[in-house]
Amino acid sequence: MDETAHALGTAPTLWELIRRRAGLTPDRPVLLQGDRVLTFAGLRDRAERVAAGLHARGVRPGTVVAWQLPTRIETVLLSAALARIGAVQSPIIPFHRDREVGFALRESKAEFFAVPGEWRGFDHTAMAGRLGARGVFEAYDDLPSGDPSVLPPPPAAGTDVRWIYWTSGTTSDPKGVLHTDRSLIAGGSCLAHALRLTADDVGSIAFPFAHIGGADYLVMLLLYGFPAVAFEKFALPDALDELRAHGVTTAGGSTAFYSMFLAAQRERPDRKLIPTLRLLAGGGAPKPPELYHAVVRELGCRLTHGYGMTEVPMITMGSPDDTPENLATTEGRPPPGMEIRVVDGEIRLRGEAVCQGYLDPAQTAAVFDADGFLRTGDLGHLTGSGHLVLTGRLKDVIIRKGENISAQEIEDLLHTHPGVGDAAVVGLPDEARGELVCAVVERAPGAEPPTLAGLTAFLRAAGLAPYKLPERLEVVTELPRNDTLRKVLKYRLRERFGQGRPAERP
Template identity: 80%
Template structure:
């Protein structure tokens, strides 16, 4: 991290960070979207006017404001306006519907709710009214504005809870995760430090801004003073024109994004799919080593992968100057200030980037150990060089005849098979064995359909122990994925195949 970025990382609040960056480089762009450009100076100026408009509506320091908005310049302006006021904001992923949105509104006790109106054919305003939301207002292409002279002083400290994020809640109700400005700045600083970026880079946001990655990434832009292209709707190959037009140098999001870029590259071997691109980076899901090698070999770019979660937006990150072995097989190293402890195989965390807990105090008590370390539920180990290797989830361990089997180990091996595009290994109930190992495969285009015998023979040749071999194979057209970072939803596969 350069000296300027290091000095900015000491900002007490997000608004303090915005102001410092605006003073340094007011005319440099920060957000790019189609033909629109927002500079750092305009970000501060316009966010203050929006803050004044919200103040005129009745929003005050500590007021809880929920927003469910797509990845747009207006969304960033609204979020920073709320940060300027010291309001408590609770972002909601725009793909969520009545169940998740209603839960978030009730649990957060939101007094205002910003929606995009009709977006991608769905009427968010109607849903908000159906759910009995308070203070509904649209914030898609226009925002409330007022005279900043009416505003109270900005928040002086960044240690109060001002953010409520929501876990996915795939098998139960979502959890409200409590963050402060300082925890978000710490997470973004970790990302910025690891990637070694500069003011000459151009980033990209192809994920929902309402995801925890939104502030994580924006903090990095503010620290280093470079812009990012925002994608309201991301799909390849349609989005490639915008990447090329703006000269994006850093792209990514998660493992699924790497695969999508690689698929496009394979349509034109030898011709860079994005000529300016030099780095793919992301996290949020396991990265098969073979995918790393394929991206580097075929796209001619670096790939750095990290480890984060809603509770801790950035835990570790691969660095561009790491060895190929570490970049392929680990999640990188933690930054200074992030403590990692392995307890009975589980990764536990303590540091400024860790959330303050959950809205439900009982969930907080359960999640932290007696020394204040967050129990992640992830299994892993630290190498001698301090790199973190994740080996699975506590809830993703298959117990077959009393033996623990890591689903991720089998998945990583199957990713080496030329006929496997993606794979999820799950445990299914079995009266004799407790659980049986089932591999659910999404095949590559044009590949002959796999059979179980071929899969087990391949895994034997790769050195997998006999007791870990799958006893069942399912081939599907597409694995079910979440709408945010496109993680595979294993619970849906268990529901689908448990009774068949």
């Protein structure tokens, strides 16, 4: 990290980080969206006016304000305004509906709720009414505004809980994850340092800003003083014109985004998809090694992948100066200050970027061990060079006849099959085996549907042990994914295929 970014990274609060960056490069853009431009000084000044408008409505330091808004300049302004006041903000992914939103509002005890009105065919204001939400206001185009002179001093300490993020809730009700400005700044600082970005870069925010990755990315922009293109709705090839027009140099989000870029490149292999692109980066889901090699070979850029979670937004990250082998097969290295301990194969974490726990004290007590390390539920190991290799999740280990099988190992091999577009492997209940191995795959475009016999022969030839071979194959049009980083929802596959026919014989 350069000296300026390092100095900014010592800011105690997010608002102080915004203030310092605006003082250094006031006229440089921070967000680009369509033909709109928000500068760093504009972020500071407009956020203060919005903060005054919120203050006039009764928002005070410590007031819980939930917001469910798409990725727009107005959303970032609202979030910055809440940081200026020192309110507790609870971002909610805009695709969530009554069940998830109602749970978040109840558990957080939100006193205000900002919504986009009717957005993409869904009436969020009406939903807020059904849920009995308090202090509902629309914040899509118009934001509250007022005289900043009425505001109290900005918060001075970054160690108070001011953020409640929500886990994906893929297996049960979501958990409210408690973060401070300090933990979010630590995560964003680590991301910026690992990616080796500079003030000359142009980034992109293609995922919901309400995801914890949104705060991470904003911190990175503030530290290095470069802009990002914000997408309210991201899809390829629709987004390509804007990516090209703004000269985006770094893009990504997760494994699913890498695949989207690769598929778009394959539509026109004779021209570089985005001429200025030099780096794809992301995290949030396992990265098959073959996908790394395909991106580098066909897109002509670097790919750095990392490991993070709502509880710890940046744990490890690949760096552009890592070896191709490490970039393909590991999740990168932890930054200074992030301690990783592996206990019985499980990854445990301690450091400034780690959350303060959950809204539910019982959940907090269960997730931290006696030494203050957070138990991730992820399995892996550290290499001799300090790089982290993920091998699966505790709940994603298939136990067949007493033998532990890593779903990820099989998935990585399936991704190298020319007839497989994407794949997920799950364990399904089986009376004789305890669990059987089921492969669920998307067919690659233009390929014949794979067969169980063909896949198992391919996996045998790749060296997979016979006891790990899938005993059941399901070919689907599309794997179920969440709406943030497009993670595959394996619980839905278990629900869908967990009943019915027995294991097949290849």
